[in-house]
Amino acid sequence: MLPPDIQQDILTVSRISAVPSILKVVSELTGMRVTMVSRVTTDSWTACAAYDRAGFGLVVGMQLDLTTTFCKGVCENNRPVIIEHSSVDPIYRDHPTPKMYNIESYISIPIKWPDGGMFGTLCALDSRPMKIDPKVVASLTLFTELISNQLHSEEVHDEIAQRSRELELKIAERTAKLQETVSELETFSYSISHDMRGPLRAMQSFAHILLEECGSQLNDSGRDYVRRIIASADRMDRLIRDILVFSRVGPAGVAAEKIDLQGLIAGILESYPQFDSAVADIRIVGPLPAVQGSSAALSMVVSNLLDNAVKFTPRGTRPAITVWAETVGPRVRVFFKDNGVGIARDQWEKIFGIFYRLDQSVAGTGIGLSIVKKGVERMGGIVGLTSEVGKGSTFYLELAQAEN
Numbered sequence: 322m323l324p325p326d327i328q329q330d331i332l333t334v335s336r337i338s339a340v341p342s343i344l345k346v347v348s349e350l351t352g353m354r355v356t357m358v359s360r361v362t363t364d365s366w367t368a369c370a371a372y373d374r375a376g377f378g379l380v381v382g383m384q385l386d387l388t389t390t391f392c393k394g395v396c397e398n399n400r401p402v403i404i405e406h407s408s409v410d411p412i413y414r415d416h417p418t419p420k421m422y423n424i425e426s427y428i429s430i431p432i433k434w435p436d437g438g439m440f441g442t443l444c445a446l447d448s449r450p451m452k453i454d455p456k457v458v459a460s461l462t463l464f465t466e467l468i469s470n471q472l473h474s475e476e477v478h479d480e481i482a483q484r485s486r487e488l489e490l491k492i493a494e495r496t497a498k499l500q501e502t503v504s505e506l507e508t509f510s511y512s513i514s515h516d517m518r519g520p521l522r523a524m525q526s527f528a529h530i531l532l533e534e535c536g537s538q539l540n541d542s543g544r545d546y547v548r549r550i551i552a553s554a555d556r557m558d559r560l561i562r563d564i565l566v567f568s569r570v571g572p573a574g575v576a577a578e579k580i581d582l583q584g585l586i587a588g589i590l591e592s593y594p595q596f597d598s599a600v601a602d603i604r605i606v607g608p609l610p611a612v613q614g615s616s617a618a619l620s621m622v623v624s625n626l627l628d629n630a631v632k633f634t635p636r637g638t639r640p641a642i643t644v645w646a647e648t649v650g651p652r653v654r655v656f657f658k659d660n661g662v663g664i665a666r667d668q669w670e671k672i673f674g675i676f677y678r679l680d681q682s683v684a685g686t687g688i689g690l691s692i693v694k695k696g697v698e699r700m701g702g703i704v705g706l707t708s709e710v711g712k713g714s715t716f717y718l719e720l721a722q723a724e725n
């Protein structure tokens with residue numbers, strides 16, 4: 322088993338796509354049938370890429386005893402070694418290495434890391450003697466520079482990949498923490514809202530009793546103050562109820578079921594007095610397709626949208642609302658068009674924020690559209706609108722279409 326850093330070096334060289342062609346060209350230029358890129362460390366020699374058409378037995382990952390190779394000297398001295406005919410060469414004829422590996426001709430050029438340290442060598446060898454032209458040495462030197470540059474790119478690439486892995490991990494950790502905090506906050510706001518309703522109910526009841534039983538003993542301003550207490554308590558109660566609904570929209574994805582959209586909307590229209598035909602014209606252009614989601618969540622979403630559509634009409638205008646659906650691939654877009662006051666373009670995103678309100682003259686808490694957005698997103702859908710001030714708005718939800 323090779324050490325991990327050497328395995329990494331082999332991988333790096335294997336990712337340099339030019340290396341196999343370089344080894345082949347080196348073989349053609351030198352006439353030597355075995356060429357390689359080797360990794361040379363202070364104590365090891367490993368073939369990182371190999372081209373062998375002489376049956377020398379060279380394969381990637383093969384390791385040789387460093388002391389028996391010329392590459393050790395090439396790297397230590399940062400100088401090429403060139404041998405054209407070792408058995409007659411005055412320096413190398415008695416050297417053990419050529420005999421050991423049956424080498425007559427040999428060339429080895431150092432390859433540097435981009436920071437100047439030694440990576441290894443580009444070598445060629447053969448059992449036959451070979452004349453080596455200085456131009457060939459120059460070409461091989463050029464190849465080593467090319468490999469060195471590529472090593473740099475691969476290093477940068479590895480570093481970027483490593484950083485992006487670290488970043489993804491950090492994002493995942495932070496998201497998990499954030500989700501935990503959000504769900505803690507939701508539980509907290511749910512329980513605190515729930516607990517606040519008890520004393521509030523007592524205040525509402527006693528204010529009513531005060532008005533009914535002691536109203537005659539109060540003067541006009543006294544009765545007005547009590548009415549204001551009742552109105553404020555009612556408003557607070559509505560606010561708390563809305564917060565409760567908001568925090569009750571399940572923490573993760575809500576359970577998916579097949580919903581009869583048309584039936585669900587018809588049911589809502591029958592249940593609330595503000596949707597009565599005496600008050601508003603609400604037209605469903607059907608049939609509406611069945612969708613996938615949670616009917617509890619979708620009821621909240623639709624009733625909030627219809628409620629707003631009726632509520633935000635200019636004084637003296639009869640609300641006219643049209644509901645229809647369009648199929649977009651596997652999804653359904655449901656539209657709610659009103660003839661209301663309209664919303665300026667720069668407010669389209671903001672109105673979905675909790676407690677955000679544009680019109681203080683109309684009763685409300687600023688939570689309705691937050692419930693809509695949260696509910697739709699928890700069903701895997703999206704919500705949006707188009708609108709023009711003075712001309713009305715069209716809100717839409719997009720949900721998955723139910724399978725038959």
Ligand code: ADP
Pocket residue numbers: 625629630633659661662663664672677678679680684685686687688689690691714
């Ligand atoms: P609320 O209805 O309690 O005020 P919402 O969150 O439902 O709170 O809506 C936020 C604000 O967006 C409203 O106060 C209103 O100004 C604006 N808005 C929502 N729906 C409509 C609509 N259909 N037409 C015009 N304005 C709207």
